[in-house]
Amino acid sequence: MKMISxxxxxxxxxxxxxxxxxxxxxxxxxxxxxxxxxxDKGIKALLVEDYAVPxxxxxxxxxxxxTQDAVxxxxxxxxxxxxxxxxxGDLDSxxxxxxxxDNGMKFSFNASQDSFSGSIQTxxxxxxxxxxxxxxxxxxxxxxxxxxxxxxxxxxxxxxAAETNPQAIASKTLRNALYPNHPYGRPSGGTLxxxxxxxxxxxxxxxxxxxxxxxxxxxxxxxxxxxxLKAMLDQVFGPMAEKANLKxxxxxxxxxxETIAVDFNTPQTIITMAMPGIKREDEEFYAAYLVNYVLxxxxxxxxxYEEVREKRGLAYGVYSYLGTKDHSxxxxxxxxxxxxxxxKAVEVILTEIEKMAKEGPSAEELEKAKxxxxxxxxxxxxxxxxxxxxxxxxxxxAGLGIDYIDRRASYLDAVTIEDAxxxxxxxxxxxxxxxxxxxxxx
Amino acid sequence: xxxxxxxAVAVLCAATSLTPVINAxxxxxxxxxxxxxxxxxxxSFTLDxxxxxxxxxxxxxxxxxxxxxxxxxxxxEPRGAxxxxxxxxxxxxxxxxxxxxxxxxxxxxxxxxxxxxxxxxDYTAYFQRITPEALEEMMRLEADRMENLVLTxxxxxxxxxxxxxxxxxRTENNPGSLLREAMNAALYQNHSYGxxxxxxxxxxxxxxxxxxxxxxxxxYTPNNAVLVVAGDVDxxxxxxxxxxxxxxxxxxxxxxxxxRTKEPExxxxxxxxxxxxxxxxxxxxxxxxxxxxxxxxxNEAEAFDVLSEILGGGTTSRxxxxxxxxxxxxxxxGAWYQGGSLDETQFGFYGSPRNGKTLPEVEAATDKVxxxxxxxxxxxxxxxxAQKRLVRSSIFTQDSQSTLARIYxxxxxxxxxxxxxxxxxxxxxxxxxxxxxxxARKYLKLKRSVTGYLKPETAAHKNEG
Numbered sequence: 001m002k003m004i005s006x007x008x009x010x011x012x013x014x015x016x017x018x019x020x021x022x023x024x025x026x027x028x029x030x031x032x033x034x035x036x037x038x039x040d041k042g043i044k045a046l047l048v049e050d051y052a053v054p055x056x057x058x059x060x061x062x063x064x065x066x067t068q069d070a071v072x073x074x075x076x077x078x079x080x081x082x083x084x085x086x087x088x089g090d091l092d093s094x095x096x097x098x099x100x101x102d103n104g105m106k107f108s109f110n111a112s113q114d115s116f117s118g119s120i121q122t123x124x125x126x127x128x129x130x131x132x133x134x135x136x137x138x139x140x141x142x143x144x145x146x147x148x149x150x151x152x153x154x155x156x157x158x159x160x161a162a163e164t165n166p167q168a169i170a171s172k173t174l175r176n177a178l179y180p181n182h183p184y185g186r187p188s189g190g191t192l193x194x195x196x197x198x199x200x201x202x203x204x205x206x207x208x209x210x211x212x213x214x215x216x217x218x219x220x221x222x223x224x225x226x227x228x229l230k231a232m233l234d235q236v237f238g239p240m241a242e243k244a245n246l247k248x249x250x251x252x253x254x255x256x257x258e259t260i261a262v263d264f265n266t267p268q269t270i271i272t273m274a275m276p277g278i279k280r281e282d283e284e285f286y287a288a289y290l291v292n293y294v295l296x297x298x299x300x301x302x303x304x305y306e307e308v309r310e311k312r313g314l315a316y317g318v319y320s321y322l323g324t325k326d327h328s329x330x331x332x333x334x335x336x337x338x339x340x341x342x343x344k345a346v347e348v349i350l351t352e353i354e355k356m357a358k359e360g361p362s363a364e365e366l367e368k369a370k371x372x373x374x375x376x377x378x379x380x381x382x383x384x385x386x387x388x389x390x391x392x393x394x395x396x397x398a399g400l401g402i403d404y405i406d407r408r409a410s411y412l413d414a415v416t417i418e419d420a421x422x423x424x425x426x427x428x429x430x431x432x433x434x435x436x437x438x439x440x441x442x
Numbered sequence: 443x444x445x446x447x448x449x450a451v452a453v454l455c456a457a458t459s460l461t462p463v464i465n466a467x468x469x470x471x472x473x474x475x476x477x478x479x480x481x482x483x484x485x486s487f488t489l490d491x492x493x494x495x496x497x498x499x500x501x502x503x504x505x506x507x508x509x510x511x512x513x514x515x516x517x518x519e520p521r522g523a524x525x526x527x528x529x530x531x532x533x534x535x536x537x538x539x540x541x542x543x544x545x546x547x548x549x550x551x552x553x554x555x556x557x558x559x560x561x562x563x564d565y566t567a568y569f570q571r572i573t574p575e576a577l578e579e580m581m582r583l584e585a586d587r588m589e590n591l592v593l594t595x596x597x598x599x600x601x602x603x604x605x606x607x608x609x610x611x612r613t614e615n616n617p618g619s620l621l622r623e624a625m626n627a628a629l630y631q632n633h634s635y636g637x638x639x640x641x642x643x644x645x646x647x648x649x650x651x652x653x654x655x656x657x658x659x660x661x662y663t664p665n666n667a668v669l670v671v672a673g674d675v676d677x678x679x680x681x682x683x684x685x686x687x688x689x690x691x692x693x694x695x696x697x698x699x700x701x702r703t704k705e706p707e708x709x710x711x712x713x714x715x716x717x718x719x720x721x722x723x724x725x726x727x728x729x730x731x732x733x734x735x736x737x738x739x740x741n742e743a744e745a746f747d748v749l750s751e752i753l754g755g756g757t758t759s760r761x762x763x764x765x766x767x768x769x770x771x772x773x774x775x776g777a778w779y780q781g782g783s784l785d786e787t788q789f790g791f792y793g794s795p796r797n798g799k800t801l802p803e804v805e806a807a808t809d810k811v812x813x814x815x816x817x818x819x820x821x822x823x824x825x826x827x828a829q830k831r832l833v834r835s836s837i838f839t840q841d842s843q844s845t846l847a848r849i850y851x852x853x854x855x856x857x858x859x860x861x862x863x864x865x866x867x868x869x870x871x872x873x874x875x876x877x878x879x880x881x882a883r884k885y886l887k888l889k890r891s892v893t894g895y896l897k898p899e900t901a902a903h904k905n906e907g
Contacts, residue, residue, distance in 0.1 A: 052502050053840050094767070097758045101827065104834045123837055150766060150773075153796045157773040160722040166615060266720060268610035300535075300547040300557065310544070313603030316611050336611055368552060375554020379571050383505045383673075384842045 032382065034392065034402055037226045039233035045218035046392040046402065047229055050385065054124040056222035058134075059389035060237075061117035061397055063326075064210045064246045066188030073198050075190015076206050077111035079148075079155060083203060084109055086147035088136035093147045096136075105130040107137075113188055114326040115397065116210055121386055124223040131232050138211060139239045143200040152195055159192050170270040170334075170437045173262055177433045178254040178274055184328060208245070213237055215244035219392025221385040252328045256430060262437045269342045269438025270334070273349070275430045277322055277329030280398050287415045287423040288322055288331075293369040294361040295352065295428075296320025296333055301368075303352050308335055314345045320353075331427050339438045346434060357428035360421030374409050482840065484850065484860050485677045489684060491693050492665025496850050496860070497680045498672035500843040506673040507847040508580045509569040510588070511855040513668075514661035516639040517563045517702055517785070523653050525641015528561040529605055530654045534568065535559075536597045538590035543597060546583045549576075563635055564784045565855045571844065574674045581687040588662055589691050593651050602649065609640050617718035618725065621896045628712045628892040629729050633705050633785060663694035668855050672847035702785055705731060711888040719899040723773075726804045727792040730891045732779070732881070734787040736856050742884075743781045744869050745877040746789060750779035751828035752820050752878070753811070754791075761791065764811050771799045771807045784856055789885065801895050812886055819879040833867040 035047045069076040085100060085107070087093040100107075105122040118138075122130035162168035172187065179185030190198070216237060220229055256275045278288055289297075296304035296319050308318040320333040333353065337345040361369065381387050395404050486496045516527045537543035550557045555572040570580045613619040623638050630636030640646070669688060671680045708731055735743040753760050754777025757767075765772040775793035791812075793804040839845050853863050 050502065052500075054837065055841055057841075094758070094763075097756070101756065101758050101831065104831065106838060121838060121841070123834065146767075150770070153770075153773045154766075156797060157723045157794055164720045164722050267614045268607065298551060301544075301551045309600075309604055311600065313600030314607070316604055316608035336615075337607060338610060368548075372551050372554045375552075375573065376556070377554070378503060379505050379554055379556060379573065383503045383571075383844070386841065 032388065032405055034405075035226060036402060037220075037229050037233070039230040039238070041213075041234045041238045043213055043216075043218070043233040043237045045220050045229060045233055046396065047219075047224070047226060048221045048388055048392065049223075049225065050221060051223045053385065054223055055121055055385055056124060056127050056130075056220065056224050057119065057121045057385035057389040058218070058220050059117070059119040059386070059393040060216055060218045061115045061393050062210050062212070062215050062244070063115055063397070064215065064244065065112045065115045066186065067113055067183040067249045068206060068210055068247055069186070069188075069190075070202060070205075072194060073202050074186050074194040075155065075188070076198050076202050077116055077210075078189050079151060079195070079198055080116070080203050080206060081109035081111050082151040082155070083143060083147060084137040084141050086151065087142035087144050088133075089140045089142075091136070092142065092144060096133075100133060103129045103133055105133070107134070111188065113184055117393070119386060119390065127224070131235055135236045135239070138236065141203075141207070143203050145200070148200060148203075152198070155190065155195050156192065159190065159195060162189075164264075166264055166266050166268075166270045166437045169262055169264060170272045170435050173260055173437070174272050174274060174332075174433065174435045177258050177260060177435065178256070178330065179252065179328070180255060182252045182328075183249055184252065184325065208241065210244060210246070212241040212244035214242060215246070216240075217393050217396035219389040219394075219396070221389045221392070249327050254328060254330050254433075256433045258433045260433070260435045261440045262435065263440045264437050265439055266437075267339060268336050269339045269436055270336050271342065271346055271349070271434070271436050272332065272334035273346075273432040273434040274323075274330045274332035275427070275432040277324070277331040277427060279326075279329045280324040282329070284419070284423045284426070285324070286411050287419040288427060290366060290369040290373065290412070290415055291356065291361055291420050291424045291427070292320055292322045292331070293373060294365045295356050297322070298369070298372060301372075303356070304333065304335075304349060307348050307352055308345060312344075312348065314341050314348065318349070333432075342436055342438060346436070350432075353428050353432070356424050358425070360417070360424040363417050366415070366417055366420050370412050370415070374412055377405075377408070482846065484864075486854075486860055487677075487681060489664065489689050491689065491691060492663075493667055493669055493684070493688050493691070494854065495669045495671070495680065495684050495688075496854060497675065497677040498670065498843065498846050498850060499676055500673050500846070502674075504573055504674050505571060505843065506574050506577050506671065506675055507569060507571050507844045508577060508584070509567055509670040509672075509847050509851050510584050511565050511567040511668045511670065511851045512661055513564075513666045513697070513700065513855055514566055514657070515562050515564040516637065516641070517634040518661065518700065519634065519637075519657070522645060523649060523657075524637045525605065525639075525646040526649055526653050526657050527566055528640055529602065529646065529649050530657050531559050531561045531566050531568075532601050532605060533593055533598060533654050534587055534591060536591075536593060536601070538586050538592055540590065541583060541586060546587070549579065549583065555580075561639055563639060565852065567851060567855075569844075569847070577671070577675065578683050578687065581683055585687040585691050588664065588667070588688070589694055591655075591658055591662075593654060595651060598651050598654070602646070605640070605646060606643070609643060609646065612640065613638070614643075617716065617721050618896060620718070621714065621716045621727075621894050624714045624716065625727065625729060625892050625894045628714050629731055629788065631706060631708070632703050634702060635783070635785065635787075660695055661697055663697070664688060664691050665693050666695070666697045668851055670847045670851040670854075672843040672850075700784065705786055708890045712892040713895075714892060715895040715897065717897045717899045721896055721898045723794055724801050724898060725792065725794045725896045726801050726808070727790060727894045727896075728805075728808065728891055729788040729790045729894075730886055731786055732789045732885045732890075734783045734785065735781045735858075736784045737786045741869060741873065741877060742881050744866075745873050745881040746779045747781060747832060747870065748825060748828045748873045749820070749878050749882055750777055750789065751831055752824045753777035753815070755828065755831060760811055760815070761793070761808065765793055765804065765807045766796075769807050770796055771803050772796055775804070775808070782852060782856065801897065805893065815882055816886065819882075820875055822875055825873065825875050825878060829871050829873065832870050836867055 037047050038044050066077045087096045107120040109118045296302045304318045308314050315335040315337045318335040323330040557570045559568040627636045733742045765775040772793040773796045777791045779789050795804050
């Protein structure tokens with residue numbers, strides 16, 4: 001499990017797109033029967049009961065991700081994702097791993113900049129034990145010295161590898177340039193200096209500060225009744241502190257306009273760029289989301305795909321994204337191309353961004369974007385229990401309300417061509433910061 | 443680990459990694475376990491033109507996964523034209539006699555659907571995920587491109603550049619992938635599994651429209667394909683729609699039985715080393731040539747799946763316990779088995795030294811685990827635990843129609859039947875301690891293997907490149 005979840009994380013990190021997917025695109029293609037369940041201790045969850053498959057999927061998210069790492073201890077939240085299953089309660093690492101193995105639930109933990117989240121999937125028949133183990137992981141992790149050292153060693157290996165991974169170099173360079181004096185500019189995975197400095201106490205402090213009842217959202221799908229869920233909520237989340245203790249994170253706007261060429265000897269140059277965006281709660285969000293789809297958000301049908309890949313064969317992948325964080329927003333784009341084509345690819349992308357800023361999408365493109373984004377929600381996000389559970393959790397994180405799935409289409413339909421043009425001009429007119437990683441011309 | 447193995451076999455056409463196929467078919471072990479008595483009612487029938495159709499109902503959400511699998515992959519390419527299976531996969535999006543380039547994709551986007559395609563050594567598959575109302579149109583368009591593909595010079599040249607960039611992204615920019623290519627080439631001395639799916643760079647650059655059309659005309663025919671429809675559908679409806687659409691495609695070719703050159707009995711252990719300035723963390727890997735689920739009629743593949751769980755299944759496995767937890771010689775380590783190929787496959791080990799430790803130390807520790815295995819064998823308790831893990835994984839697969847579609851499609855393309863897929867958990871449960879010990883002792887011999895070292899570049903190596 002550990003191997004798989006780490007690998008997946010690396011894969012998705014490559015495309016910063018995931019940022020704008022979770023919690024933002026939810027369609028009204030069909031009705032999902034969502035119940036609100038509140039436990040005796042007042043812990044709330046959204047539930048979709050479904051007995052077609054003998055499984056239960058649980059997804060939860062605490063506000064406060066890597067931004068809550070202490071200064072000089074960057075990577076704490078990230079390291080914590082590896083240590084919750086390395087011994088808890090009376091069971092040391094090996095004993096706990098055997099217990100997890102015997103139980104067989106699937107689980108994963110993830111730390112983003114703004115949240116610490118987790119999910120499990122368990123067979124109905126094994127769920128009582130799964131919930132016990134989850135309770136132990138979240139409330140009584142042991143943080144024994146040996147597993148901490150082992151996981152740090154593995155993380156250090158990853159950090160060393162990232163130093164010569166062109167994608168990782170590009171992300172790091174862009175992040176530093178966009179957020180020079182903000183928690184978002186700090187490396188959420190830590191550094192070769194910060195990782196060794198993290199102690200058992202740092203992990204414990206982080207856990208106590210962030211894992212709290214007023215700070216969590218929970219989504220549950222599958223073979224579980226509301227009463228069973230109430231008991232589970234009190235069991236798993238009941239022992240946590242009532243209130244979280246989060247360091248405030250200031251609002252920030254990204255700093256842009258720089259061009260940074262990192263010299264690195266590899267055949268394909270990584271190109272990534274970004275400029276100020278908007279936040280999820282902004283009124284213009286839906287218009288911006290549609291404009292991004294037309295520009296480079298739609299995989300096989302965007303302007304960037306057409307110009308960079310289809311017409312010119314410059315790249316295998318090309319994208320733009322709307323990155324909405326809790327305290328900032330960003331619009332970005334990127335690709336990877338043979339080093340000799342770097343300037344051409346940058347120019348094509350910038351030309352498309354400028355064109356979109358000046359003219360906006362056409363009425364036809366906007367209609368197509370609306371159709372896609374309305375239709376894609378159910379197809380992409382509502383076909384497995386695990387995905388529905390994360391939607392239920394994401395709806396709450398973004399404060400969207402239990403009826404959001406039904407209302408979403410009307411928000412998209414309300415966007416006029418004038419709205420789209422206005423937001424395109426507003427968001428895409430500034431000069432982006434551009435990072436390239438590859439051989440530079442000498 | 444699973445993801446790593448997967449990426450090694452499947453080359454995707456994806457424009458971005460947002461598509462679900464990033465997890466593309468894992469046809470070994472856990473993945474074959476699509477069945478369970480509580481599982482979906484899977485049915486199959488064959489059209490008059492030879493197209494095999496598989497229907498996997500999952501009525502929970504109004505979503506349908508529509509896939510066509512061709513029994514043609516990189517291992518079926520003519521010598522010297524490596525990469526043509528994958529290049530053709532890209533070109534299949536360039537339009538037909540009646541459908542313009544991009545029109546199929548536009549229709550999918552118009553309803554919010556997803557699409558992609560992927561190529562492996564043994565098959566090429568195309569899929570769409572759509573709402574049920576759109577199924578007929580998808581079937582009509584997919585059937586159309588099974589026989590009516592039109593390629594123009596103007597379309598195919600930029601796409602070859604795209605494939606080159608895909609190779610750059612996956613392989614040229616990644617020293618680990620370059621070493622993997624060299625290891626595969628060394629392991630397979632006579633079989634085309636030694637050639638990368640995406641193709642050797644110099645051969646890809648020489649591929650032409652004629653190469654693509656020749657491959658298309660030889661293999662893209664209904665009698666060489668499997669259609670899988672999973673999700674919010676029933677078998678009767680699919681049958682009516684399939685006859686109306688695919689039923690009209692003529693039998694275009696008789697590809698016949700898939701006969702590949704066979705590997706000779708391996709005689710010499712092979713070693714491959716690569717140094718690259720881009721490597722910061724060295725890594726060790728070893729692959730043994732072993733049977734797959736389809737390369738012989740024994741239960742050896744099932745035994746290897748059990749062995750792979752015992753040696754490499756997570757943090758309680760022998761390799762991880764010994765190298766990472768006990769000896770602290772590696773920061774990560776494991777073992778894997780990829781049973782879902784038509785011909786002989788690989789059983790692999792990998793490990794990355796913990797800071798201060800070396801590749802020979804990781805290799806020695808791995809060899810110690812293997813030597814102990816061969817001497818003392820596995821225990822009854824280990825076998826039971828591995829069986830439980832493998833079988834339980836089959837129930838989780840029921841939650842995902844696209845996973846089920848990939849498992850059934852991939853397995854049936856290689857020759858499985860619905861019955862053989864569904865009896866997989868039973869066959870796993872029948873594996874004994876002796877079965878596991880026997881495959882380990884028969885196949886985990888150094889002469890059947892290639893060992894790879896990926897190393898940082900040192901001053902001494904600098905001038906070699």
